[in-house]
Amino acid sequence: MTKVNNTTNKINARNVSLNILTDIFNDKAYTNIAIDRCFSHNEMNKQDRAFITRIVEGTVEHVITIDYIINKFSKTKTRKMKKIILYILRLSVYQIKYMDKVPVSAVCNEAVKLTKKRKFNNLSGFVNGILRNISRNLNDIQYPNEIDEPVKYLSVVYSFPEYIIDLWLEYYDYDTVKEMCINSNKTVKTSIRCNLTKVSNTDLQNQLIDENVHVEEGKLLEYAMKIDNYNNIRSLQPFIEGKFSVQDESSMLVAHLAQPEGNSLVVDVCAAPGGKTTHFAELMKNTGCVDSRDIYPKKLHLIDENVKRLQLNNVTIREYNALETDKSLIEKADIVVADVPCSGLGIISKKPDIKYNIEKKDIEQLIEIQRNILKVVYKYVKIGGILMFSTCTVNPEENIQNVRWFIDNFPFELVDFNDILPDRIGSDTKGYIQLLPGQYDTDGFFIAKLRRIAK
Numbered sequence: 001m002t003k004v005n006n007t008t009n010k011i012n013a014r015n016v017s018l019n020i021l022t023d024i025f026n027d028k029a030y031t032n033i034a035i036d037r038c039f040s041h042n043e044m045n046k047q048d049r050a051f052i053t054r055i056v057e058g059t060v061e062h063v064i065t066i067d068y069i070i071n072k073f074s075k076t077k078t079r080k081m082k083k084i085i086l087y088i089l090r091l092s093v094y095q096i097k098y099m100d101k102v103p104v105s106a107v108c109n110e111a112v113k114l115t116k117k118r119k120f121n122n123l124s125g126f127v128n129g130i131l132r133n134i135s136r137n138l139n140d141i142q143y144p145n146e147i148d149e150p151v152k153y154l155s156v157v158y159s160f161p162e163y164i165i166d167l168w169l170e171y172y173d174y175d176t177v178k179e180m181c182i183n184s185n186k187t188v189k190t191s192i193r194c195n196l197t198k199v200s201n202t203d204l205q206n207q208l209i210d211e212n213v214h215v216e217e218g219k220l221l222e223y224a225m226k227i228d229n230y231n232n233i234r235s236l237q238p239f240i241e242g243k244f245s246v247q248d249e250s251s252m253l254v255a256h257l258a259q260p261e262g263n264s265l266v267v268d269v270c271a272a273p274g275g276k277t278t279h280f281a282e283l284m285k286n287t288g289c290v291d292s293r294d295i296y297p298k299k300l301h302l303i304d305e306n307v308k309r310l311q312l313n314n315v316t317i318r319e320y321n322a323l324e325t326d327k328s329l330i331e332k333a334d335i336v337v338a339d340v341p342c343s344g345l346g347i348i349s350k351k352p353d354i355k356y357n358i359e360k361k362d363i364e365q366l367i368e369i370q371r372n373i374l375k376v377v378y379k380y381v382k383i384g385g386i387l388m389f390s391t392c393t394v395n396p397e398e399n400i401q402n403v404r405w406f407i408d409n410f411p412f413e414l415v416d417f418n419d420i421l422p423d424r425i426g427s428d429t430k431g432y433i434q435l436l437p438g439q440y441d442t443d444g445f446f447i448a449k450l451r452r453i454a455k
């Protein structure tokens, strides 16, 4: 775990960033978890936190581009470098290329100091030379040619592994894939859902503004907002008082399109951390029951925390493996929500690690799990009831192809929901929708609404 030497009060933000990046690159730690872990164990001020977060997230997000640049200027290629030297170069190149306000001389001097601090005095000249060379020639670097090598071009310029570009190009045209790459690299504002059981939209907005939070209207739903300019969301008073949840608007569409009635039984089979569970519970205005399940006990605490904070009293929480049939639920549910584990290729802007960690074989395994979950949980839907199937990916094999397979094998039909889609979304599909990352200022997301038509 990353621990800062706190013998003096002043921390060295670049050294801390280097420690966190070492955890991420050496041990495949998740970026947000590695950062949170470091912050929770070390006291530091708001500026240092912001600087460290920016360097770490940015370096991870752009690492393929950064390595390409380093390799253009170094005889020793990145794969042969000592790891710690490579990481020092990576975080320094990130600052040179993407952080206008940081002077190049400061970046180079600090990189040299870090190199010496890690006892590689003999390599400090090498590090200094490469960084100064890169900074002098940054605007003249030759990237792969977009026409001759389109896959390599997208991979290097937008820092995506080539196999993800290839996978997307199987299903989407080049311009769409390019757009997905660009949007997946954008920083997005936090999307929140107003808890209408506790507060009106306007009152929540005013309370947030009172805390100096910058608030914009949601892009799709009237009870959604986009916020920024806050330090720690958990310490905002309206959050503590359960007046809102953090949830992307694409994900809010699941409950919105399901249109649950009061007193319904909703079974959410893959529920943690409870974004959709609590949304259903709110739309049902504390009536009926949301039976909220997940396989991981640790994650059930997150649902519990959210339900308590939002003061919802129509949710039951249970540890349950969605791959095993619960006989007590057969044909009982008005709505089953299957928000299944997926490759997450729609939420790279929030979790950049996904693009480097997911492999083809993982996707094949996920499809099998998704189908196996559907094979079990469809049984809980009463005849005439609804199954909401969703993922946060843009990979058709996990989305529409699963839905087609499901309809071919089980007594369900797609339910057209175009009349209740937010006005901004124009859809030419019926009963399902694929949102691409950034297309409507949301994550990439897939939703299908299916009705059970027979036993």
Ligand SMILES: C[S@@+](CC[C@H](N)C(=O)[O-])C[C@H]1O[C@@H](n2cnc3c(N)ncnc32)[C@H](O)[C@@H]1O
Binding pocket: 251, 269, 270, 271, 272, 273, 274, 275, 276, 277, 293, 294, 295, 296, 299, 320, 321, 322, 323, 339, 340, 341, 342
């Ligand atoms: C996409 S996330 C769900 C997000 C959640 N619906 C929300 O809106 O906050 C998928 C969830 O499925 C859970 N999961 C994975 N395999 C499962 C299984 N066999 N049974 C139940 N839950 C499972 C994971 O723990 C994870 O929390």
